Amino acid sequence: MKKRLIVLLFLLVPFLLYSFWSWDSSPPTLYWREAPSTVGRDTKIIVEIQDEGNGLQSIEVVLARSGSGRVLLSETYGAPWPWQKGVSQRSIALSPEVSFGEDQLSEGEFWLEVNLQDQPNFWLWAREVSERRSFKLDLTPPQIEVRSGQHYIRQGGSEAIVYRVSQDTVASGVQVGEHVFAGYPLPESDKGTYVCLFALAQDQPPQTSMLVWAEDAAGNRDQTSFRKKVFPVRFRNREIHLTDLLMNTVVSEILEHTNEVTQQGTLLKTFLKINGHLRDLSHRHFEEFSRQSAGRLLWSEPFLQLSKSQVESAFADRRTYYYQGRKVDQQTHLGFDLASLAHSPVECANDGIVVLADYLGIYGNTVLVDHGLGLLSLYGHLSSIEVQKGRWVKRGEILGRTGQTGLAAGDHLHFSLILQGVQVNPLEWWDQRWVREHVLVKLTGARSQPKTR
């Protein structure tokens, strides 16, 4: 009797131990990593599946619509021996265009059902988990209707366009070649009316494509052309003769203030690194500031030019640099150099918000002011700054004093206007008539137009 009991225990204990060990207490889990409620043709839906116990046995994804359905995915993972584990993790990515099949690619509500089963334990029990989620398939791009009439654009110049888009639009604007300009809802107008300030950059040819675009939440996009006349502009050529004295002054000051450029072996090489690489880096900062611009015009009058100043360099001057009679560099000067008496007060060109009051690469002590709708003004080479970041400033208010910090050969103000990262010709914005006809009239005119729906 005792012997039998020992034999029984001898068999029972490993059996109990094994069945306990193979007991799978965790059911499979699933998590919708990307699952927007409205999807388009190319929207990715991503499901993460996990089983921490014995692993997965099968996954099935079913697409259900009223009246029809289709199995989109069915996978089983074999684990031939009970002590083997199945697949413990699986990431599934679906997109209507690729996964649904032509017969299921129609607009409207649909459901995705994910059925999971993990590996059976010793007792052949498997856990099942099923989850269903509803989506809306939207294949219709937003509609765009241009409201402003003719558009006149000079190379390096700016323009405003007013357009209406359908209600489901989430982003819109104007694309000029590779430059994308965002539109902003026009206040006090019909819902769906937008304004976009855009520019043809000074280095883009007059035949560059220009389109209004709009995108909805499902990623559907439409674009349309608009009436326009584009005028080529011939920019000036200028020669700059570099001296050791100038390069020494500029290089030592800039290296003190930035870690984006280091010594390059010779004075000339370091200077050229500053003139090229640091110039590009400084310009890249502008795009970030433009993106955070206020969504409305913060001003109502034309921009001011520094009072009692003389133009030393104009917008988009093509500069060729010479050193000891040899051509060493070429850069485009993307602003106006305005000279007055040394340490002259620098007036703010228009109402706005100070977004930067600091040393900025080649521009030395710099103030950047946001004027809304992606337009910024820049005041460079200042000897002193008299405003702080975040401060609201008025047209004509003193921002600081002129100087020659940064890459400057003498006391002057470098003034630039930057439209959504693209530097534009300030001449237009200084011109009262241009500002009224190209910007203010369009914005207010659009407001007073009768409603069409």
Ligand SMILES: [Zn+2]
């Ligand atoms: Zn300049």
